[in-house]
Amino acid sequence: MTEQDLFYLLALLRVEGVGDIMAKKLLANFGNAENIFKAKNSQIAAVDGVGAVLLKNLKDKTVFEKASQELKFIEQNNIRTSFFQEENYPERLKHCIDSPVLIFSAGNINLHNNRIISIVGTRQITSYGIEFCRNLIEDLAPLNPVIVSGFAYGVDIVAHQLAMENDLQTIGVLAHGLNQIYPKAHKKYMAKMEENGGFITEFWSSTNPDKENFVRRNRIVAGMSEATIVIESADRGGSLITANIANDYNRDVFAVPGRVTDKYSQGCNQLIKTQKANVLTSAADLVYMLNWDIKSEIKPVQKQLFVDLEPDEQKIYDFLLKNGKELLDIIALQCELPIYKISGMLLNMELKGVIRPLPGKLFEAI
Template sequence: MSDQELFYLLALLRVEGVGDIMAKKLLFHFQNAQAVFNATNAQIAAIDGIGAVLLKNFKSKTIFEKANAELTFIKSNNIKVAFFQDEHYPERLKHCYDAPVLIFTAGNIDLKNKKIISIVGTRQITSYGTEFCKKLIEDLAPLDPVIVSGFAYGVDIVAHQLAIENGLQTVGVLAHGLNQIYPKNHKKYMAKIEENGGFITEFWSSTNPDKENFVRRNRIVAGMSEATIVIESADKGGSLITANLANDYNRDVFAVPGRVTDKYSQGCNNLIKIQKANVLTSAADLIYILNWDIEKKTKPIQKQLFVTLEPEEQKIYDFLIKNGKELLDSIALQCDFPIFKISGMLLNMELKGVIRPLPGKLFEAI
């Protein structure tokens, strides 16, 4: 991305009232951010959701001043920027309707490895939670997953540290800009994390770690991961918000069960009880549900000589033959079908015996 393209994207995101969803709507319509600012009032007003007040905000003199200041910060501090349509933007996060238009990263993050999991939980982690997390990450290490968390006290920082100890890449998702660190006590961990992964944020350098930013941060933690694991949680807390977001994004959620009398097992036990999380008793549970232990088979040829597929079904079948196991939302995105429609088509294809569902909400051609 050129500096000019980034400048206009930053400017668009500084328009008061333009969030990620509206920004995407404008970008899809006008093709790029500069074209939005070159458009007439009538052209912008024709976009659904643009009212008179929002239209007026495009004329604010501070938009470009703030964009220029942030661009200067980015260039001066070697911050990497990913646009939501870029190849190096987290693939699963692209599929979330409210994903950030831009994310800013520091360190040596490489997300080409598709095994990405988030580990979250209470800030008051117990010895039970620590020991479980240690055993889990040690057992998963041979599969080389990326461990994502929120760099907070408790479960988060334990997960980051254990990932590093086991030679795994780890990513801290921040609730503030990259010009600071929160909590300040965790500054001592920054260098190791940047060496073995790095940090991601959607927030500008002018953004402080305010309470509401942690909730927004959680959607990135949930959205970029294949699965979210809750190690320990009381009956309320940020990790439960992350778990709910993961469910909303059609991701797998796991919770570590505990004694009903333990305060920091109540949230996990409840997630399991209301069937919003799979029971996680060992790494084997996660490996099975996510289908990580099943090696890719040689791609088969057309299943049956006399099976007749509709053109749209054939498109899906050909996609699965080419790509192997794929998530439902990935099939919908790549084959250009809405989720509500593709669910029915996949069921019909399963009944015809040409595809089969797998653990982890995956499908493959037979």
């Protein structure tokens, strides 16, 4: 996008009454933002949804002043812009009808990775949530997913930190402009995040982290990802909004179950109960449900290296070698191992290249 195209697009987005959906309609009809401002009233009025008020607002010259100020901020601070029709725009977000026309980013973001997942949850994360999040990200690390979250307290910042600890790209989706950071306590994480990842927002530099912006932010978190994972949540909150948006976008949603008496498991349990989320007990659940093909990325383990298997893993391998492909439940029963434990072991064995998953929750030895 040229500087001139960006200037007129910024001006269009500053017109009162022009939201993302209307902007896309106008751009589809006129090709670019400059043509919209130069079009006759009769031509603009022919666009579905355009009324007298919007026609009047399109004549407001102050939008060019605001666009010029924002363009100056973008250039002076090396901010990257992504137009919804450009290649550098998040691919999955393009398919969301209400996705932002333009997003701003800072850092070293690379979205040419199909495995993008969002991890969200309560700001009051418990030790149970932290431990689950740690195990999940560590187990997924060999598959190199991008971890997206909202850079808030609790689950968000834990997910970002663990992603960085495992050398994974992580992206914080902000509810304000890139001239500030919220919460201020998280400023210390910015530099490291920008080394391999960074920040995305649809909000201009003049925008503060107002309450309503967080709900708008959540649709980007849900829309740019293949799946949304809710680690912990009370019976209401932003993470449940994100999960519902993800469902509306026909994305996979996962929730970590917890005890019915635990306050911060109520939201997750409700998502599972109402069939708005899949149960997530380990990384293996996610790999299986998303049908991530890891066979081509992992070198097969030669026979003489089987001594590297843990005793229980060796038991599973010997069983599958003797009996052929089997269901997870049967493996657990015959090997006398609990389901919650065997799921993690099966993923580790997949990563070692000694077994492979099959449709229908079947596994077989390689």
